[in-house]
Amino acid sequence: MELITTHINADFDSLASMIAASKLYPGAIMAFPGSWGDSLRRFMASPFYCWKVAKPQEVDLNQVTHLILVDTKKASRLGPFSQLIASNPALKIDVYDHHPLQPDDLKGEIEEVRPVGATVTILTRLINERAIPLAANEATVMIMGICEDTGFFSFPTTTPEDLEAAAYLLRCGADLNLASHFLKEELTLEQFEFLNDLLRSSERYCIKGTEMVIAILYKEKYMSELGTVVQRFMDMLKIDIIFALVKIGNHSSLIARSRFKGVDVGAVAGTFGGGGHPSAASATIRGMSLLEAREKLLSLLSEELSTTEEEVATPTFSAMGEIITRNPTLPTSQNLTSLMREQLPAELFAVIETISQTADGVPINAFLVGGFVRDLLLRIENVDLDVVVEGDGIQFAKTLAQKVEGSHKGFPQFHTAVVMFPQGFKVDIASARTEFYEVPAALPVVQEGSLRADLYRRDFTFNALAVRLNKPHFGELIDYFGGRRDLDEGIIRVLHNLSFIEDPTRLLRAIRFQQRFQFRMEENTRKLMREAVEKGILNLLSGTRLMNELRLIFEEEHPAVAIQTMAEFDILKFIYPHITYNQTMGRILDNVEKVISWYNLLYREPKPKLWLIYLMGLFEELSTSDREDGAERLNLPPKERQTLKAYPGEITTLINKLTKKREVKPSQIYSVLHRCRLEVLLYTMARAEQEAVKKAISLYLRHLSQVRLNISGDDLLKLGCSPGPLFNKILKKILLAKLDGQVSTPEEELEMAKKLIKS
Ligand code: ATP
Secondary structure, eight states: OOEEEEESBOOOOOOOOHHHHHSSTTTTTTOSSBOOOOHHHHHHHHOOOOEEEGGGSSSSSGGGOOOEEEEEGGGGSGGGGHHHHHHTTTOEEEEESSOOOOOOOOSEEEEEOOOSSHHHHHHHHHHHTTTTTOOHHHHHHHHHHHHHTTTTTTEEEEHHHHHHHHHHHHHHTTOHHHHHHHSSSSOOHHHHHHHHHHHEEEEEEEEEEEEEEEEEEEEEESSSSSHHHHHHHHHHHHHHHHEEEETTTEEEEEEEEETTTOOHHHHHHHHHHTOOOSSSEEEOOOSSSSHHHHHHHHHHHHHHHHOOOTOOOOEEEOSSBOOOOOOSOOTTTTHHHHHHHHHHHHHHHHHHHHHHHHHHHTTEEEEEEHHHHHHHHTTTOOOOOEESSOHHHHHHHHHHHHHHEEEEEEEEEEEEEEEEEETTTEEOOOOEEGOOOOOSSSOOOOOSSSSHHHTTTSSSSSSSSSEOOSTTTTBEEEEESHHHHHHHHHHHHHHHHHHHHHHHHHEEEEEHHHHTTTTTTTTHHHHHHHHHHHTTGGSSOHHHHHHHHHHEEEEEEEEHHHHHHHHHHGGGGGGGGGGGOOOHHHHHHHHHHHHHHHTTTTOOSOOOOOOHHHHHHHHTTTTTTHHHHHHHHOOOEEEEHHHHHHHHHHHHHHHHTTTTTSSOOOHHHHHHTTTTHHHHHHHHHHOOOOOHHHHHHHHHTTGGGGGOOOHHHHHHHEEEEEEHHHHHHHHHHHHHHHHTTSSSSSHHHHHHHHHHHHH
C-alpha cells in the first residue's frame, strides 16, 4: 500500500502537497500523522473541502510498503508513522520537500527537494510537466499552500518557481478569493488577547544596525496558531524580524519569523534543537528559562550578524509599537515653573518643591506626569500629583514620607506607592518600568530613557506629558509625542496603532475625555476605535473593569453626550447586547443630567449612585431577564441588581398612585415615595411625562423627606405607651398629619399622640 503523509501539526502546504502527490500516486491513500492547525480545520469543515485524508489510527501500518513524504523529511515529525521506518527496512520512501537539508533527514529513492517557498510548488511543476489534469478545487487548495507559505508572495523565501506554479494553478481554475478567505481569517478573541500580550511584552532591539523584536510571554492556556498571530503582529507593526519566546504551562517554545535575508531564523531555531525555513521557524526550548533563551538569542545574533557601518556595540532596546504621534513642535525646554506658581495653591507648589529637593537628595530622576500636567496646561484644578521616578519608586516614597513626616504605602507588585502629606495632599509615585525589568545577569544595556518607555505606555498624547522635577531643569516640560500641541488644538490621539487592543478601556477613556474637554478624536484614532469595536475587544473586559469605566463616565458632567458617542461607536452592545439607543433614550438621559444638576443644588446627603440612574436609562427597554443578565454581566452588588430588576414596575405603580384625578395630599405623596430608592425617584423625575409626578417627587425631595417630628418615642413612653408596633404606627400617623399641616407645634403633636394612645 502506498501512503502519502506529511508532518505533524499540518498546515495548508502539507494538505496541498498531499493532494498534489495523490495526482502523482493515484492509488495511494493520504493520512495526517497527527494534529493540524486551526485554519486548516476551518477549511476542512467548510463545504469546499472534499478529500479523504485518514487519521493515523485508521492506517494499518503492516500494509504500508511505500511511504511518500511531503513537506518534511524528518522521522521525528512523522508521529506514529515513524515506526514504519524503524520496523520495515524494505520500506520504499519518496521525498518532496522544500526545507533545507539537514544531517538527520530521511533519504528517499526519489528526492525532489528544492529551496522554494512551498513544497506544493515542487509538486505543481511535476504535475505540469506530466500534463496531469487538475480540477479547479484541486488547483485552489494547492494555491492555498503556496499563498500560506509565501505570505501571499511577500516572504523573502518566495522564488520565481512559486510564482510560476501559482500562475499555472490560476490557469487551472484556482480561486484566489477562496484562498484569501481561508488564510486571512479574522483573529479570534483569544488570538487578540495573545496579540495584546505580544504587544505588551515586545521589545525592539537593534543589533549591529539590524532592528528586531523579541517578546517574552507567559500564558496559562494553550492556544493554537500562535504562528499566525505572530505573523499578523509582524504585518501590523511592519516588523522584519521577530522572536517570540512563549511559555505555556511547562512547555516553552520559540516562534521566529524573518523577512530579512541577513537573519536566517531556521538556523537560529536549529541551535535550539528546532528548525524551519530562513523566514519561519520554531523550536521547543529545553533546559533554560525564557530569559536565558533571550540572552542566548542575543549573543547568537550578535555573532551571526555581519558588522555594518552603523555598528552598535551592544544591543539597544526600546518600547514597542509604531509611533503615530506627530513630532513635538514646542521646544522641550519650555518651562512651566511660573505657570505652576500662578496656577496652583501655594501649599501644593511647596509639596512639588519638596519632592524635587528629595529627588535631588537621593539622587533620582523624578517627573510629574499624566492628568496633573494635562490639567495644569488646561488651567483646570487638579491636586492629585502623579510622579514617576527613574528608579525604585517605593524606596523614594519612603524617603519622601520620612522627610515630610507623612505616611506612605507601597504596592510592590506594581512598583508603585502613595505618599500622604500631613496637609492632606496625596502623591502617587510610580517606578519607570525598565528599572524593574526582570533581567538575568547579562543585561543588555538599556539606552532608551525609562521615562519615555513609561510615557509611551500611556493612553493619549495629552496624558503622556511630563514635567521635570530635578534641578537645574525644574519645571521643564517633556513632550515626546506632541501632546502639548494636541492639547492646544483639542485633539484626542493615541500613541500607537495597537493602543486600543493593548487596553480596551481606552475606548471608554477616549469618550470620557471627549465629553469632558469637548475635544475631537483625531481621524486615525477614530478609525482605530472603530476597528477595535468591530473586533469585539471590549468583550475581553471583565464586568468589573467595564463597570469601573462606565462609573467614571457616569460621574462626569455630561454622561448623556458620552452615551450618545458610545452609541455612535456601537459600544453599548458590550454593556448588554440588546441595548438600543434611540431618541427617547437620548431625551430621557438628557433629562437625567438636568435632574441630577437640580438635585445637586439641594446639597443633600447621601449622594445618589449616579451610575445606577444612567444604567436605568440604558436598561429601560430591556426585558426583566435581560436586565438581570445585564446586571450580572456588570458584576453589580445584589442590592443594585434587585433595583435594576424591579424599577420599571415600581415606576409604573408610583406614577399611577401620583396621577389620581383628585388632588394628592402631601401625606399620600410621602407614603408612596418614602420607600423608593433615591435613584429610582430621580430617574422617575427625568422620565415621567406627567407634571404632577415631577412636582410630587420634587416636593418630596425638597421638603417632605426632610420633615421630622418634634416628639419622639421617649414622649410616648412618658405618656404610658409601651414599645411595640403601635409605637411606630402612632409616630407615623402624627408625621402624616404634620405633612398635611394638621399639626405643627410640639404641643399639637403631643396632643395628637395622647388622643391616639387613648383610642
Ligand atoms: P482623571 O482626570 O479622570 O482622573 P487622569 O487621566 O488624570 O483622569 P487616571 O485615570 O488616574 O487620571 O490616570 C492617570 C494617568 O495614567 C493618565 O493621565 C494616563 O497617563 C495614565 N493612564 C490611565 N489609564 C490608562 C490606560 N488605560 N492606558 C494608558 N494610560 C493610562
